[in-house]
Amino acid sequence: MAATHLCFSVPPPIPFSSPSAPKLRHGPSLYCAGFNFTHKLSELSNFNRRQKGHQFSALGGDLLGDFGARDPFPAEIESGFGEKVLGSGNTEHRILIPNISALSLAQQECGPLSPFQPPLSKDDAQKLLRKVVGWRLLDDEGGLKLQCLWKLRDFKCGVELINRIYRVAEATGHFPNLHLEQSNQVRAELWTASIGGLSMNDFIVAAKIDEIKTSDLVPKKRVWA
Incomplete structure (x- = not known):
């Protein structure tokens, strides 16, 4: 019986200078079958998350979005999205004294x-x-x-x-x-x-x-x- 040989083709790592490179700047990355994996996941906990403007992008083909809070983009600010949602920043908060109808007899x-x-x-x-x-x-x-x-x-x-x-x-x-x-x-x-x-x-x-x-x-x- 003839032997069956399986061949896998692994593309070379994407350099960090590439626009499509992941935003993680911690450790080398390996590109395989359409997924990006960090080489040292255990070191993520030591990553400086307070670095301004830094974002964690979800790994995998289906992007889950960014983790944590972020500042709004300029286009979002120009659209006035904050005025179209509940809890607008300019909401007036007042402490009202209950009137006689709200008091018990x-x-x-x-x-x-x-x-x-x-x-x-x-x-x-x-x-x-x-x-x-x-x-x-x-x-x-x-x-x-x-x-x-x-x-x-x-x-x-x-x-x-x-x-x-x-x-x-x-x-x-x-x-x-x-x-x-x-x-x-x-x-x-x-x-x-x-x-x-x-x-x-x-x-x-x-x-x-x-x-x-x-x-x-x-x-x-x-x-x-």
Whole structure:
């Protein structure tokens, strides 16, 4: 059987003076089958990457682009590409103080009301009701009211809760009607009598009352083994 001989033709290395030579200036290069390989890849880590204007080109037939950041080319600067992308350099950054609509009800303060001001509609009251916890709407003959009930451990805890609610309401100047019922139940009702219904002040006070600590006053839950 005749022997088969395989022949490989390896072109000579491309000199670094050639325009098509790789930009790596570290060690000799070998051109083989359309790929450029550095002779000393292990020395890449010691290469001075801080050298201005130096770029690493991806090796291989399909160029992956440059590694790391680079300065824009003059043609890119002339095209004004920076103004056509998000995060333009001239973006104005301002620290805005939140307005009253962005604050929670508990952070707002009660304001003066005119006797000619109309009360809140039932639709508006229903929307504001989502911002308070444990309160419900009462459609009374005198207008809409807010009502909340608390079940306490005993009479003493009921009196203590009424005192805590009073201290919060005193700071706002808008007082609810408070009732101690069945020796261990407190009922609070809020409305603005001067306008014959609910105002924003009623919801503000309700939100502030929601922040009162009651965990030490309510009955303890039983834990079953």
